[in-house]
Amino acid sequence: MSNGRAIVVGAGHNGLAAAVTLARAGLEVTVLERADHLGGGTATQELTLPGFHHDVCSAVHPMAAESPFFRAFGLAERVELLTPELSYAHALAPGRAALAWRDLDRTAHGLGRDAGAWWALLAPLVDDIRRLSELIGGVFSPLPHLTTALRFGWRALEQGTRAWDTRFTTDAAAALLTGVIAHTNQRLPGLGAAAPGLALAAIAHSAGWPVPRGGSGAIAQALADDLAAHGGVIETSTRVTSLDELAEADTVVLDLTPRAFAAIAGDRLPAGYRRALERFRYGDGVAKVDYALDGPVPWLAPELREAVTVHVGGSRADMVRSEGRVASGELPEHPFVLLAQPSVIDPTRAPEGKHVVWAYTHVPAGSTADRAEAVTAEIERHAPGFRDRVLAVSSRSAADLERHNPNYIGGDISAGAPSFLQLLARPRPALVPWKTPLPGVWLTGASTAPGPGVHGQSGWHAARHALAELHLPAPSLAP
Numbered sequence: 127m128s129n130g131r132a133i134v135v136g137a138g139h140n141g142l143a144a145a146v147t148l149a150r151a152g153l154e155v156t157v158l159e160r161a162d163h164l165g166g167g168t169a170t171q172e173l174t175l176p177g178f179h180h181d182v183c184s185a186v187h188p189m190a191a192e193s194p195f196f197r198a199f200g201l202a203e204r205v206e207l208l209t210p211e212l213s214y215a216h217a218l219a220p221g222r223a224a225l226a227w228r229d230l231d232r233t234a235h236g237l238g239r240d241a242g243a244w245w246a247l248l249a250p251l252v253d254d255i256r257r258l259s260e261l262i263g264g265v266f267s268p269l270p271h272l273t274t275a276l277r278f279g280w281r282a283l284e285q286g287t288r289a290w291d292t293r294f295t296t297d298a299a300a301a302l303l304t305g306v307i308a309h310t311n312q313r314l315p316g317l318g319a320a321a322p323g324l325a326l327a328a329i330a331h332s333a334g335w336p337v338p339r340g341g342s343g344a345i346a347q348a349l350a351d352d353l354a355a356h357g358g359v360i361e362t363s364t365r366v367t368s369l370d371e372l373a374e375a376d377t378v379v380l381d382l383t384p385r386a387f388a389a390i391a392g393d394r395l396p397a398g399y400r401r402a403l404e405r406f407r408y409g410d411g412v413a414k415v416d417y418a419l420d421g422p423v424p425w426l427a428p429e430l431r432e433a434v435t436v437h438v439g440g441s442r443a444d445m446v447r448s449e450g451r452v453a454s455g456e457l458p459e460h461p462f463v464l465l466a467q468p469s470v471i472d473p474t475r476a477p478e479g480k481h482v483v484w485a486y487t488h489v490p491a492g493s494t495a496d497r498a499e500a501v502t503a504e505i506e507r508h509a510p511g512f513r514d515r516v517l518a519v520s521s522r523s524a525a526d527l528e529r530h531n532p533n534y535i536g537g538d539i540s541a542g543a544p545s546f547l548q549l550l551a552r553p554r555p556a557l558v559p560w561k562t563p564l565p566g567v568w569l570t571g572a573s574t575a576p577g578p579g580v581h582g583q584s585g586w587h588a589a590r591h592a593l594a595e596l597h598l599p600a601p602s603l604a605p
């Protein structure tokens with residue numbers, strides 16, 4: 127017996143997380159996706175040459191590894207998550223690297239004089255990782271989470287302000303942490319950068335930073351398979367332009383930005399809510415470069431050869447400079463590069479002996495600049511001979527990223543500036559931020575709490591609130 131009809135717009139992983147939850151609760155679910163493939167920011171394609179499988183957007187999955195939604199869904203039982211012992215590495219100077227092992231003690235030990243400072247910063251978060259992942263996943267109840275929030279907030283305050291310079295005495299420890307904090311595209315130091323950065327740094331020493339065998343598309347496929355098993359349907363190449371197209375559904379879940387929601391809702395939205403959506407700000411962009419390589423990256427620092435994730439950023443001062451240039455609307459001469467070489471741990475990504483490299487760098491919002499040469503030059507500084515290994519390159523500007531997926535406005539891969547306030551109140555201050563004033567219409571996705579990253583929390587929250595309004599219990603998601 128059907129419990130009603132639901133339409134989910136957007137087959138990103140949040141849309142799929144909502145779809146799976148609704149379908150398991152007995153609703154008839156259809157997912158409408160504008161692209162000709164599913165997954166949104168969680169897709170893998172042969173972007174360069176046949177046999178080279180590149181993650182189109184997300185590549186490394188600490189958030190999925192720790193997210194309450196994916197734990198309930200049993201992701202690790204459905205997708206082979208390959209978790210390296212070296213969670214991430216930092217290219218500090220040619221031939222010099224700093225290393226974050228999954229083992230916290232080993233990491234601290236490698237940081238010499240800063241061993242105690244690294245340990246004191248992260249060990250309390252690592253010991254409390256389950257509650258921390260609930261907190262950053264948008265779950266807060268004062269009793270269990272208050273101490274976690276205070277412990278975490280205090281550290282974010284330190285690392286998100288000038289006080290960050292008081293913790294470490296070595297350039298290695300400072301750069302290692304800054305490389306994670308600089309994931310969030312904004313001027314440093316900043317609270318909106320420090321909070322997610324510290325969470326990622328803590329996960330590095332617990333669940334780790336895995337990549338799925340075969341690529342990120344495996345995560346979207348696992349969700350799609352579960353949806354199909356519970357009667358749900360996905361229609362690709364179907365772009366929704368108006369809520370009128372969804373009139374047959376009792377429940378609508380939109381994996382869209384506030385801007386797109388306002389556009390498809392037309393004049394149905396109350397003026398106050400529309401203004402709140404219009405006030406939501408989008409951040410700077412990303413330019414992405416994918417490489418097919420004839421062999422591994424010839425890093426000068428031998429430790430970097432085994433790292434799946436490498437932050438090519440130099441010193442803390444270098445990263446502050448390059449992120450500051452982007453925030454001022456300029457292209458840095460020496461950009462901070464986030465790089466993953468998943469074929470180091472996953473041979474299915476490329477033909478035998480060959481490799482794939484995934485890289486991106488921050489650029490001003492809407493930039494049309496092709497950053498392939500700038501990114502290649504940064505890698506080459508730390509890995510002379512890299513250029514000679516390149517068989518093919520796929521390069522996309524920030525403007526290209528938006529064309530690829532309209533949720534990445536101006537190439538903003540967070541689908542909304544991850545400022546501290548916009549992380550706390552996303553897309554607006556509300557106890558149930560996924561709820562809209564339109565009956566039965568819910569907003570999900572990276573523009574809503576708890577924000578960007580592959581964790582499924584937003585879709586899960588939206589679907590469970592929708593079910594509660596229908597007086598239906600939240601279903602088990604177990605395999």
Ligand SMILES: Cc1cc2nc3c(=O)[nH]c(=O)nc-3n(C[C@H](O)[C@H](O)[C@H](O)COP(=O)(O)OP(=O)(O)OC[C@H]3O[C@@H](n4cnc5c(N)ncnc54)[C@H](O)[C@@H]3O)c2cc1C
Nearest residue numbers: 136138139140160166167183184185186366571572579580
């Ligand atoms: C280059 C890049 C690197 C990243 N790296 C990482 C990483 O390593 N780890 C990590 O955790 N996160 C990473 N992220 C962020 C992560 O990918 C996103 O936060 C996440 O995918 C957002 O999921 P979502 O479901 O909210 O939205 P999306 O994945 O953006 O899905 C939205 C879907 O809606 C569809 N859509 C939009 N408009 C319409 C419409 N009108 N009608 C029908 N369908 C529509 C889109 O085509 C898309 O498929 C990265 C993102 C990018 C772009």
